[in-house]
Amino acid sequence: MKKLLQSLFLLLFVASTAIAQERTVTGTVTAQEDGLPLPGVGVVVTGTQIGTQTGVDGKFTLRVASNAKSLTFTYIGYAEKTVNIGSGAMNVVLTQDLNALDEVVITAGGVSIQRREQGNQATTIKAAELTQAKAFNVGSALTGKVAGLQVNAVSSGVNPSVRLVLRGNRSLLGNNQALVVVDNVIVPTSILGNINPEDIEDIQVLNGAGAASLYGSDASNGALLITTKKGKKGVTKITAGQVTSFETVAFLPKLQKTYGSGTGPDDVPSYTPYENQQYGPAFDGSMVEIGKPLADGSIQTVPYSWSGEKNDFWETGVSSQTDLSLSSGDEKGSYYASGQYFTQNSTVPGDEYNRFSFRVNGSRDLGHNLNFDFSTNYVQNRYDQSSDVGNAYNNVLMTPGHIPLTRYSDWETDPYANPNGYFNEYYPNPYFTLDNNRTKNRNDYLTGNAQLKWSPITPLSFLFRVSLATRNQSNKGWTNKFTYSDYRLGITSNFSNITGGVNDGAFFETRVNPEFQAQYISKLGKDFSLNTILGASMRDDNSKSIGVSSSNMVQAGLFNVTNTTGNIGGSEGNARLRQMGVYADARIGFRDFLYLHVSGRNDWRSVLAKDNRSFFYPAADISFIASDVIPFLKNSEAVNSVKLRGGISEVGLVNIGAYSLVPTFTQQYGYPYNGIPGFGIGNRIVAANLNPEITQSQEAGFDVEMFRSRLVANFTAYQSQTTDQTIPVQIASTTGYTSFLTNTGEVENKGIESALRVIPISTNSGLEVTLGANYTYNKNKVISLSDDQDQLILGTFGNASIAAVEGEAFPMMQGTTYNRDPQGRIIVDAITGFPSVTAAQVNLGNTEPRHRLGLDGTISFKGIQLATVFEYRDGYIMYNGASTGFDFSGAGIRTTYFNRERFVVPNSSYLDPATNTYVENTNITTRTGGVDFWTNGPSNTGVAQNYTYSAAFWKMRELSITYDLPKSLLKNVGIISGARVGIQGRNLFLFAPKANLYTDPEYSAFDSTSNAIGFSSLSQTPPGRFFGFNLSVTL
């Protein structure tokens, strides 16, 4: 193909010499993504066949007729571009055309194929798009940009964890997160928060299991293939960059600003100076005392009005990212080296994080058809965080609105901030809570691979690759000892001395993964092509964790387990998993327009029983380039290409860890005692024939390019059925056990993924506007669970649970609600007017979005580029489990909905004893509308539905403006060949429905690996918006 094009250009060049010429045009063609010259670009006078090609340095010289107005530039993998002929030398920048059918992409197994051969949905995200808003987590950088990919930043704070799910949740209890592959090496998902985004060349997102099935049993959730940068032939480039970013709180819970401290049983509010509850009288601006007198008799006095300091508690976070990279290459080899240092201060006072990463990639032609490639990456990060952020946040909410909270940051010297003098009789100073409970974590990651490829004859190649991924971690946590003064203990019975405690732990994991691949690429006759791969791989995962902890510190401030009087407790955990796989993959092409791809892999996994540990994954897909065959498409001016595709696959997911097959015995009831051991039988039994979960999936779709690639669209419909879920089924304790790990249950996912990209404006003067949209719809359903069970609780929080319920969407929020009459009205007591809570939990709604829409836009003009990304999600709900912080304390806005007066519960009824029917309630007011109603479980705080709300949102995910300094300007600076300055923002705005009083709906109170999605708590501090500036120079 390429040869054909080249000879064509040569022909054109020869032909053109015969025509009369009148002037000479010169110029340079560079690539948009890295600013490097592009050799071999076709240059023709628009509308003619007169043309040439660029040289190795990207330069061209062409003699054109005097009436020639513009030149058209074409290059494989890049969008065609027409530029007006000006007076001086032309500087033309070509943009990669990601959807061009001939673009070469990397797919499962590290295999390079043309996009036309791909029969499954796949999206490529290039470096520029990834780093435009300078996200420091690669997961965050993908948010909203890929159809079908859902990215949730599940927490706040430094380096928050990210959950990535493709095509919905399939596994009830097992892993649903996409497989992450860096340079053909399967790595832990946590790498996304640690890899340097500037090192990434591109990310290929394989949405379905079929596309990824060559990776074996981890691929049922789709895959993210990350390719890191390599050096380029003949180009030496050094880039240095600096990004500075600020984080401010973007969304605060809605708090009442009217009432101060105190409590008011029976609607008679009284002011209490030391009370945490905010059910006192309304603010009136008068001066009031707060707290109890200190030992010396002094007491604080503040105005009785809203101070706003609860919201000022959160600080402005600052982060800084410094980058340096070097790449170079010659005819025989290339290398790329980079380093990055990143530091971050959180919005949570005192929390810090830093990360240093270093990468060396290289490749070398060893001669004799031998090629050697390697990549290595070392990352270290350090966390210094409070381990009690949730309680600190609760303590903030337990602070009445008139309290000057931020003045209490210096608890060590300020007597009013010190625990011995703090105003609050019941809850500690949040600054003290943060300082007194801390944890430090260090992680060192080393990942890398080396591969040797040998092609004895042109169609045949052998590849041997070894990869390594290690993580080395240690952690230290402590609660410092604090002894209250006798004076404080004398006036406050609620406090007891903090005895303190220390824990220390270490962990390592190592994965070694050798792999062998033989590939045979050939033409079969005139019409057929063949691309076959046979491969084998082994994987060995080894991990170990140890921990020690002790309580009752002797002296404050020395955080060592030996500084305690408690017994030092220790723990140890080991795990070793192995896997072997062999696979075969074949693509048969017919006349470059029809491709059939079949693959099969067999895995053997050590964690399964001998008889069950071998299993096979088949997959097949087909790709048909309709635009090359169907005449009206072929001849259409408007249509560039149309590809139809479809695939089916079956992939197994092993959802148990090492050593799960045999019940264990543990020391119980305090054993060991004094050197004497004692063991009891564990509570779980395991089915003898445990198998992997099986996901069968089907997908079909099309890709269209029109109007010279100015409109690109794709559409995919998919469905998957996951059967044989590995579930610890609850069993009656009368069996002697409480859970039975077995294969049962089925989950179905159905959905569509679609994306559209248009370039409405592209002028010869260089103005280009690109607009993109992607939309995803996913609906899932639990088809069955087990014979004995129609629901399975995944997690419980407050008065709500996340469950898998037969016949319902998954995950399903269940919770308590008000008792209602048959017409759905809330039943109130005919005397007190109080509603009551149901004993049972009912289905409240699903907790994963049905609809997701991503919008993006780019405007570029003369070196200036503006880019933005928006995201919308809807069709799901969320529960906030912090009713204590909000309504018990009286800080929440709900407690003022009826101005703390008696009220008629809206849409309520009561039982008329005379008729024994429910009668609409128009006049029975609640016995009280103050503290008694709002802090009471059955009437308010115990009703989960009161804290459940639509989790829909619009977010402005990214906004960035960059400016590439003109070359002419840089000439004077000497060695600098390129410079770019920019400003960037992320998550700048969050628009949520009014019902969301609490926080970011992306959050999850459980960690990113938990499928119990839909809870938020106070451990997730308010979400941040990031904005800042960046600068990079290229030498």
Next chain:
Amino acid sequence: MKKIFNYILLGAIFVGATSCEKYLDINENPNNFTSATPDLVLPQAIVGSASLTSTFNTTMGDIGGQRANGGGFGGFGAVVTYQWTANDGGFSGLWTGTYDNVNDYEYVIRETSGDPKLAFSTSIARIMKSMAFARLVDQFNDVPYSEALKGNQNLTPKFDKGQDVYQDLVKQLDTAMIAITAGQADPAVNSLKSSADPMFGGDMDRWKRYANTLKLRLLIKMAGVPELQSVTGPAFASFDTSIGFLTSDAVVNPGYVKTDRPNPTYNALAYSTTGATQQTSRIPTKWMYSFYNGVKLTDPYRGGAVYRSFPSSIVNQLGDESTGVPQAPASGTSWSVLTDNNDSDAIGITKGPAASQIVMTAAESFFLQAEAYERGYLSGNAQTAFDNGIVASFTYLYKDASNTVAAGKDVAADVAAYKAANNTSYLVNYELAASQAQRIEAIITQKYIALNMISNDEAYNEFRRTAYPAIVNGSLDPVRTFASRQSTSPRADKLPSRLLYPQNEFNLNPTNVPTGVDQFNSKIFWDIND
């Protein structure tokens, strides 16, 4: 080329397949045992049973008359109304805890019964399993027994009738006693190291006496049921009294330590491992207090051992939530005479964090004997047994953390003084009891006092079986009944009659759970009172 390639591939697969097996055979657990010898399982199961003794005791205190709500807390709800649901966590804990515990005994029996050398281990497991199942039947009546504990062999075990379970438990105890006797005569049978037996230190005679006492307890409960008298009659006739009964308290001590593995009763009724005071929402009942403070009986001796600040302890009536109800004491619970959380040695209920955990008192053994003699089930002197029971009760309460009577305490003198102080009461002075009914009332009332906060569950069982100590049905007087002021019970005595099956059993074994069971109208099979 292609052929060579095929050969290479075939060869690779062959080599791979053989080494593959070894490469993958690494799934042996390095973290936990996947099997354990019976001698590792038996001792922790006994310690588990001892811990459950404390759990049963504490949980049943609200129902049995010993414990009431304290002031300063609201929302006692079902605790004071008896409107329990199957979801009640406290009661389901008794169920699941027991099945978890008996599963360990079942394992020991399964693993050892094939080996005659391990007859002692088998027999101990049999005795303890019988004790645990009897305790379960006493609160839940019909329970899964014959099909229980089979793991995934039977995920929905059927429920056996309480009385059928009892009959089999008697057989199990007989089997165990016979096997122990045979084992004691056979030098080939392994004797138990004292460390492997945290209850009797390997003394098999004491195990037999314990088994015999349990058997007596079962038969006495069955004997009141007319349809079971055809079983109990011959059983008493052939009763092997030569084995004897428990004469000293059956206690367990694997080596409790304060910091993280304290005595369960201390942990439940005195202080947590962090030193926090327990039972902050509960205080003693005025009902129970009346057996000590002179209202019904005068007993400053045991009263002072059991209650903090006797005779002016903080007390209440169950269900009285009115303002002015005193809060639980902050320094330590009302059932602890330990001065504070640093004190580790005291008499009474909570003797200390390292003290032994009671499983069965000698007092109960004597009162069981007294009843058997009084009713003529067995031959013996009821009054002697009754008096021994009172002495044994004083003795247990006067013991300190070292399981010996504390210095300065004189059991004989105080028992004499107790008798003198109550010289007109047949509840104390047996010879004053004029009828068998009064004598039985005296025996059961003294048992009730002796088991106060030690085995509240058994005290309540015996109340249900015999209707003693006597109450005045429907009275609101806190010393005339222990029924809650807020009772919703339709029964004459305003009390509940049994616990409800836990929700999980309804969820997971729905076809087998007996239907129509409620906490007021359904009774345990030995409950022959209305």
